[in-house]
Amino acid sequence: MTRFSALSLLALGSMAFASQDDFQAKCAQFSDKINLPHVQVNFAEYVQGGTNLSLPDNAPSCDASYQTVSVDLCRVAMAVNTSSSSQITLEAWFPREYTGRFLSTGNGGLSGCIQYYDLAYTAQMGFATVGANNGHNGTSGKPFYHHPEVLKDFAYRSLHTGVVIGKELTDIFYDEGFNKSYYLGCSTGGREGWKSIQKYPNDFDGVVAGAPAINFVNLISWSAHFYSILGSSTSDTFLTTADWELVHEEILRQCDTIDGAKDDIIEDPDLCQPILETLICPSNAKNTTNCLSSAQVHAAQKVFSPFYGDKGELLYRRMQPGSENLAAPIMYNGEPFEYSLDWFRYVVYNDPSWSGNFTVKDAEAALAQNPYNIQTWDGDLSPFQKNGGKVLHYHDHEPPPTELDEFYRFFTISGMGHCGDGNGAYGIGQGIDTYASSEPGSNVLMAMVKWVEEGVAPETVRGAKFEDGVGTPVEYWRKHCRWPRRNVFKGPGNYTDENSWECI
Ligand SMILES: *[C@@H]1O[C@H](CO)[C@@H](O)[C@H](O)[C@H]1NC(C)=O
Ligand SMILES: *[C@@H]1O[C@H](CO)[C@@H](O)[C@H](O)[C@H]1NC(C)=O
Ligand SMILES: *[C@@H]1O[C@H](CO)[C@@H](O)[C@H](O)[C@H]1NC(C)=O
Ligand SMILES: *[C@@H]1O[C@H](CO)[C@@H](O)[C@H](O)[C@H]1NC(C)=O
Ligand SMILES: *[C@@H]1O[C@H](CO)[C@@H](O)[C@H](O)[C@H]1NC(C)=O
Ligand SMILES: *[C@@H]1O[C@H](CO)[C@@H](O)[C@H](O)[C@H]1NC(C)=O
Ligand SMILES: *[C@@H]1O[C@H](CO)[C@@H](O)[C@H](O)[C@H]1NC(C)=O
Numbered sequence: 001m002t003r004f005s006a007l008s009l010l011a012l013g014s015m016a017f018a019s020q021d022d023f024q025a026k027c028a029q030f031s032d033k034i035n036l037p038h039v040q041v042n043f044a045e046y047v048q049g050g051t052n053l054s055l056p057d058n059a060p061s062c063d064a065s066y067q068t069v070s071v072d073l074c075r076v077a078m079a080v081n082t083s084s085s086s087q088i089t090l091e092a093w094f095p096r097e098y099t100g101r102f103l104s105t106g107n108g109g110l111s112g113c114i115q116y117y118d119l120a121y122t123a124q125m126g127f128a129t130v131g132a133n134n135g136h137n138g139t140s141g142k143p144f145y146h147h148p149e150v151l152k153d154f155a156y157r158s159l160h161t162g163v164v165i166g167k168e169l170t171d172i173f174y175d176e177g178f179n180k181s182y183y184l185g186c187s188t189g190g191r192e193g194w195k196s197i198q199k200y201p202n203d204f205d206g207v208v209a210g211a212p213a214i215n216f217v218n219l220i221s222w223s224a225h226f227y228s229i230l231g232s233s234t235s236d237t238f239l240t241t242a243d244w245e246l247v248h249e250e251i252l253r254q255c256d257t258i259d260g261a262k263d264d265i266i267e268d269p270d271l272c273q274p275i276l277e278t279l280i281c282p283s284n285a286k287n288t289t290n291c292l293s294s295a296q297v298h299a300a301q302k303v304f305s306p307f308y309g310d311k312g313e314l315l316y317r318r319m320q321p322g323s324e325n326l327a328a329p330i331m332y333n334g335e336p337f338e339y340s341l342d343w344f345r346y347v348v349y350n351d352p353s354w355s356g357n358f359t360v361k362d363a364e365a366a367l368a369q370n371p372y373n374i375q376t377w378d379g380d381l382s383p384f385q386k387n388g389g390k391v392l393h394y395h396d397h398e399p400p401p402t403e404l405d406e407f408y409r410f411f412t413i414s415g416m417g418h419c420g421d422g423n424g425a426y427g428i429g430q431g432i433d434t435y436a437s438s439e440p441g442s443n444v445l446m447a448m449v450k451w452v453e454e455g456v457a458p459e460t461v462r463g464a465k466f467e468d469g470v471g472t473p474v475e476y477w478r479k480h481c482r483w484p485r486r487n488v489f490k491g492p493g494n495y496t497d498e499n500s501w502e503c504i
Helices: 003-018 022-033 116-124 148-173 188-199 216-230 241-259 294-303 324-331 338-348 360-369 382-386 444-454
Strands: 039-047 051-054 066-069 073-083 086-095 101-105 127-132 180-186 206-210 314-316 390-395 408-412 460-466 474-481 487-489 501-503
Touching (some): 022 039, 022 073, 022 148, 066 116, 073 148, 086 116, 086 148, 101 148, 116 127, 116 180, 127 148, 180 444, 188 206, 188 382, 188 390, 206 444, 216 314, 216 338, 216 360, 241 324, 241 487, 390 444, 474 487, 474 501
Parallel strands (some): 101 180, 180 206, 390 408
Antiparallel strands (some): 051 066, 086 127
């Protein structure tokens, strides 16, 4: 054997040793250490940082067949029975570089999907993190059909079950256990966070709840009612995407500069009361490409009006002006809104043939049902507050209760669509795609950590505006204000200068 090959063998030997270090060995043996009721461990596997993880078991409608993982971690996949007729799929990811913090992720829409991107994001931030499928697989509401236990998982039980088991596993996996417990979720995930605060006030020390789908049943009805206002694409009340673009430009013309800056971003949509009659085609118009019929304008005005029940009670706030270009392809596309359709078919009426021709009577029926109080808002947060819990709530816009400043702070993120996206400075560290900084002032999750662990509450949330959407360079930053303050451009200089803005 030449000296060279002996050295190569030595090198190979130490590499083989390195590939079975203590962390990996612990991961390989972890399944054997778990003996919890109702829990079946499918596998525990070491995932090396930089792996493009393949997820062949993830339901196709979840649209996530792989996830890039940037740090070394131990991935534990489980099935957990929640009743004799329901089961959640649960994953726990334990990073090698661990900060002593436990976290649970949430879900979205009516799903049914483990949010692997949130597991990857929070593991990379040093959290021992869990994610569950919320009791069923995929984005459809069909699994709720005649399956109340599956619905119960979706309403609250899946998240809580994952937290209880996740904390036990974290204590077993890391000798040092964990110190603090966190939650990060948006939309349905935001609702799950609020449900947890009220129903299980001991589960988390800090909850970051984005655009929460609270008032859930009315949100479902409100989402359904746009189809009854606008009709199908052949209806004379229907607006095409190009028509909504006209509406959007007109709304910006009337409302963009209320905050002092002409930047295509409406800082406070509550101050915007657009008059859309300006868009009605003159009676002698030959070319109607750039104007609307009065039927269309009246339909658009209804979209921007509050949504009332048949006794005149407010069920949901108006759609906020400025959102129409993002909302049109999803909510105003000439079809019944899919989640609403599923909810009425498989939960409210148990009738898969229900048409989607929604009326306010349907809203009343849905609200009377309110299974497992999925509406979510109970109004009593005191047990959570007494336990020292903190909530950071962010939203494109929706006023909350205001007098809770000590432990509850609400930030409106201008120019943000639903949970992300949009044309504003929405990169606030709410997820792996919108991450621009881990500095607490510019990252909602790390802001929460600082609040819980150092007692320093956030005054503003600083967001990155990406040049051309996520994944592109940061064009500028803007600080978003704590409710009920609002952002006003004071100058001097450009609206891209974050110090030219003031919260008033
Ligand atoms: C989960 O429930 C199924 C069906 O009742 C049962 O066969 C299985 O053994 C249970 N698994 C665990 C881990 O309890
Ligand atoms: C990961 O793998 C998928 C499927 O093979 C591929 O489409 C994707 O581009 C890969 N991602 C990265 C970052 O390599
Ligand atoms: C928990 O906090 C204590 C006190 O700050 C610290 O000594 C300990 O290392 C922390 N534990 C973990 C798991 O981070
Ligand atoms: C969800 O999908 C996983 C992976 O394919 C499967 O093991 C599990 O049984 C499914 N859960 C339900 C409730 O169908
Ligand atoms: C109508 O106006 C639009 C926009 O100005 C223009 O693109 C289009 O060619 C015009 N159509 C006719 C028939 O003149
Ligand atoms: C709603 O009702 C109208 C009139 O009865 C009907 O033409 C239309 O197809 C229905 N829409 C749906 C989605 O079923
Ligand atoms: C402000 O910055 C934007 C984006 O860089 C630029 O398009 C615009 O011209 C600037 N406005 C002024 C008044 O400098």
